[in-house]
Amino acid sequence: MDSSSLVPIWRFIWVLLLQVLVFNGIELYGAAQPMILVLFLFSYPTDSNYSLSIFLSFLLGLVVDSFTDTLALNALGMTVAAYFRPHFLRLAYGISVEYHNDSKLHGSLGQHSYFLFLLLSLHHLIFFTAETFDLSRAFVILKQLAVHLPLSFLVGWLLIQLFSLQKR
Amino acid sequence: MEKLLGLLINRRAEVLTLFLLVIGLGLTVTAETPQRVKWLSSSSKVAGSVYQIKANLENYFELKKVNKRLSDENANLRQALYQSQFEKALIEGTFGNTDTLNKFVVSPAKVIKNSVIREKNLITLNKGGKEGIVQDMGVISDKGVVGVVENTSDHFTTVISLLHSELSINASLKNTKHFGSLIWDTKTIDRCILVDLPKISNIQIGDTIVTGGMSSVFPAGIPIGQVSAYSVPNNSSFYKAEVRLFNDMSNLDQVYVIKNTLKEEQVSLENPSNGF
Numbered sequence: 001m002d003s004s005s006l007v008p009i010w011r012f013i014w015v016l017l018l019q020v021l022v023f024n025g026i027e028l029y030g031a032a033q034p035m036i037l038v039l040f041l042f043s044y045p046t047d048s049n050y051s052l053s054i055f056l057s058f059l060l061g062l063v064v065d066s067f068t069d070t071l072a073l074n075a076l077g078m079t080v081a082a083y084f085r086p087h088f089l090r091l092a093y094g095i096s097v098e099y100h101n102d103s104k105l106h107g108s109l110g111q112h113s114y115f116l117f118l119l120l121s122l123h124h125l126i127f128f129t130a131e132t133f134d135l136s137r138a139f140v141i142l143k144q145l146a147v148h149l150p151l152s153f154l155v156g157w158l159l160i161q162l163f164s165l166q167k168r
Numbered sequence: 169m170e171k172l173l174g175l176l177i178n179r180r181a182e183v184l185t186l187f188l189l190v191i192g193l194g195l196t197v198t199a200e201t202p203q204r205v206k207w208l209s210s211s212s213k214v215a216g217s218v219y220q221i222k223a224n225l226e227n228y229f230e231l232k233k234v235n236k237r238l239s240d241e242n243a244n245l246r247q248a249l250y251q252s253q254f255e256k257a258l259i260e261g262t263f264g265n266t267d268t269l270n271k272f273v274v275s276p277a278k279v280i281k282n283s284v285i286r287e288k289n290l291i292t293l294n295k296g297g298k299e300g301i302v303q304d305m306g307v308i309s310d311k312g313v314v315g316v317v318e319n320t321s322d323h324f325t326t327v328i329s330l331l332h333s334e335l336s337i338n339a340s341l342k343n344t345k346h347f348g349s350l351i352w353d354t355k356t357i358d359r360c361i362l363v364d365l366p367k368i369s370n371i372q373i374g375d376t377i378v379t380g381g382m383s384s385v386f387p388a389g390i391p392i393g394q395v396s397a398y399s400v401p402n403n404s405s406f407y408k409a410e411v412r413l414f415n416d417m418s419n420l421d422q423v424y425v426i427k428n429t430l431k432e433e434q435v436s437l438e439n440p441s442n443g444f
Contacts, residue, residue, distance in 0.1 A: 021222060030284045030357040030418045051181050058188040062195075066208050067215045068283070069290040069326065072195035079192060083185045130196060131287065 007045055008052070012060055015040040020067045023155070032147045034155035035127070037064060037078055038119040041085050042160065046097065046105060050086065057082035073130050077123040088118040113157060120152050121145075209319060209326055216280070216324035220294055223280040234421065241310040241422070272387045273427045275299060277307075277325070279420040284357045289329040291315060291420065296323040304385060306426040312391040312414040313337065313379060314423050325425070331357055331417050339392055339411075340380035344369050347380040350392060350411065357417055360393065365407040371398050377411050384431045384438075 015037060023034045040060055044053050061075035068074070089097050092115035093107050105112070128144040129135070176183055195208060209215070227234065277299075281292035295301055297320040305317040307327050315327040316335065328335050331352050339362055340347035346369030348362045362377060375395045381388025391414050398409035428434070 020218065024281075025222075027283065027285050027418060033285050051184050054181060054184050054188065058192070062192075062208070066212060067218070067281075069209055069292075070286070071208065072192040076189060076192040076196070079185055079188045083181065130193075 008040075008048060008056060011040055011043050012056055016060060016063060018159075019064050024064075024068055028151060032151045035074075035120075035124065035148060035152045036156045036159065037061060037074060038081055038116070038123050039156055039159060041078070041082055041119050042116055042156070043163075044085070046089065053085065054079060054082040070127075070131070073127045074123075076130050077126040080126045081119050081123045084122060085119070088115055088122075091115075091118065112160060116156050116160065117153060120149060120156060124149050124152065212321060213323070216292065216294075216296075216321065219280040219292060220324075223278060223294065227278075230421075237310075238422065273429055274424045275301075275427070276422065276424055277301075279423055280324075282329075282418070282420050284329075284331055284418045287333045287354050289331045289417075290318065291327040291329050293325040293327060293423065293425070294323070295425065296320045296325050298322045300427065301325050301425050305428075306379075306386040306390075307423050308386070308390055308426060309415055309420060309423045311416075312393065313386065314415060314417075314420060316385055317425065329417060330360060330413065330415070337386070337392075338380035338382040339377050340388075341365070341369055341371060342376040342378045342389070347382060348406070348409075350377070358413055359396065360411045360413060362395075362409040362411050363406065365409060367400065367405050367407060369407065371395060371407050371409055373397065377409075384428050384434045386426065387428075 018039075019035070019037055023036060027033050037060060041053065041057060057078040058075050061078035062072060064070075065072050065074045089105075092111050093105065097105075105115070107115075124145055125141075128141045128148075132141050132144075135141075275295070277293040277295040279291055280294045283289045283291070291307075291314065293301075293307070301317060301320050303317055303319065307314040307317060313330060315329045315332070316337075317325055318328045319326045330337070330350075331354075333352060333354050335352065337350045338347060339350040346366055348365035350360050350362050352360050365371060373395055377392045377395065379386040379388055379390040379392065393411040393413040393415075395409050396412040398407050400406070401408055
C-alpha cells in the first residue's frame with residue numbers, strides 16, 4: 001500500500017486522540033470546550049478521494065460522540081463540513097486550488113485561518129443546532145457558538161502553527 | 169435503471185452525505201430515549217476502558233489531594249455512624265424493628281468522565297452492572313447529590329447529572345420539611361432551581377436544601393445546596409428558589425451509588441395500577 005494513502009488514517013487517529021484524551025477534559029470556566037475535529041478536514045490531502053473524506057469525517061465524529069455522550073452530533077457536524085469542504089477551499093484559496101497537483105495546501109496565514117474558520121463555524125453551527133433541536137431557541141445556539149467557536153479557533157490555529165513549525 | 173445508476177454514481181458524494189445524515193439524525197433521535205444506543209455511550213466497553221486508563225493516570229498524579237479529601241470524608245462518616253448508631257438504639261428501644269434503617273445500601277465508585285458544558289450532561293462511573301448497579305439508582309458524593317443512574321454496561325455506568333435539563337429531583341427545606349422539585353435551568357453550573365415549594369414554607373436565604381425522600385431513589389436528608397435567592401412568580405402559590413449547590417459538579421471524583429433495597433415494594437405500593 002502506498003504510504004501516502006495512509007496519511008488520512010494517521011491524521012484520523014491523531015485528531016481522535018487529541019480530542020478524546022486532551023480536549024474533552026478541558027471545560028474552560030465550565031462553559032467552553034475546544035472542538036477541533038475539523039482539523040482532520042483541514043489537513044486532509046487536497047488530491048484525495050472526496051467521498052472517502054465524507055465517510056471518514058462521519059466516522060471520526062461518531063467515534064468522538066461515543067466518548068462524549070453527544071448522541072451523533074459531531075457525526076452530523078463533520079459530515080456537513082466535509083461535504084462543503086471543496087466550496088470552502090475555493091472560498092479561502094481561490095479557484096486555482098482545484099488545479100494544484102499537490103496534496104498540501106499552499107496559502108498565506110490569512111487563507112489558512114479563513115479556511116479553518118469556515119470549517120469550524122459550520123461544524124459548530126450544525127452541532128449546536130442539532131443539540132438544541134429547537135430553532136425557536138436561536139439565542140441559545142448563538143450563545144453556544146459565541147462561547148465555543150473562538151476557543152476552538154484559537155486552539156486549532158495554534159495546533160496548525162505547531163505542526164507546520166515541526167515540518168519546517 | 170441505467171440512468172438512475174449513472175446519476176447515483178455521478179452524485180455519489182451527495183448520496184453518501186444524505187445517507188450518513190439520515191443515519192446521524194436517526195441515532196440522535198433514537199438515542200434521546202431513556203435507553204440510549206449503548207455502543208454510542210461512554211459506558212460502552214471501548215470508551216469506558218479508555219476513560220478508565222486516563223483516569224488511572226490522572227489519579228496517580230493527584231494522590232495527595234485525594235488522600236486529604238478521603239481522610240476528611242472518613243472523619244465525617246465516622247461522625248455520621250456514631251449519630252446513626254445512637255438513633256438506631258433509640259428506635260430499637262421504641263419500635264423493635266430497624267428494617268427501614270438498613271433500607272439503603274451504598275457502594276463506592278469513581279468518576280472517570282464528567283461534563284458540565286452541555287444542556288444534558290452525563291457522568292461516567294467505573295462500576296457497572298456486574299457490581300449490581302441498575303437504572304434509576306441515586307448517586308451522591310461526600311458533599312451531596314450528584315445524579316441518577318441512566319444506563320449500565322458490565323463495568324461502567326452513565327449517570328444523569330444534576331446539571332441535566334430533564335432531571336427533576338424531589339427536594340425539601342431541611343428545617344421545615346416542605347418539599348418541591350429541583351431542576352436545572354442550564355444557566356450556571358453551580359446553581360439549580362427549586363420549584364413548586366409551597367408559600368407556607370417561609371423560606372429564607374441561607375436555608376439548606378436536602379433530598380425530600382418522596383422518591384424511591386434517594387434517602388431523605390442528603391444535602392443538595394443552600395438557598396441563594398427566591399421569588400414568588402405572579403399569581404402563584406409556590407416559591408421559586410435559586411439553590412447554590414454544595415457539590416462542585418465540575419470537580420467530581422469519588423462518588424457513592426445508592427441502592428434502595430425496598431424500592432420494588434415502595435414502587436408497587438405507590439403505583440396507581442395496583443387498584444387503589
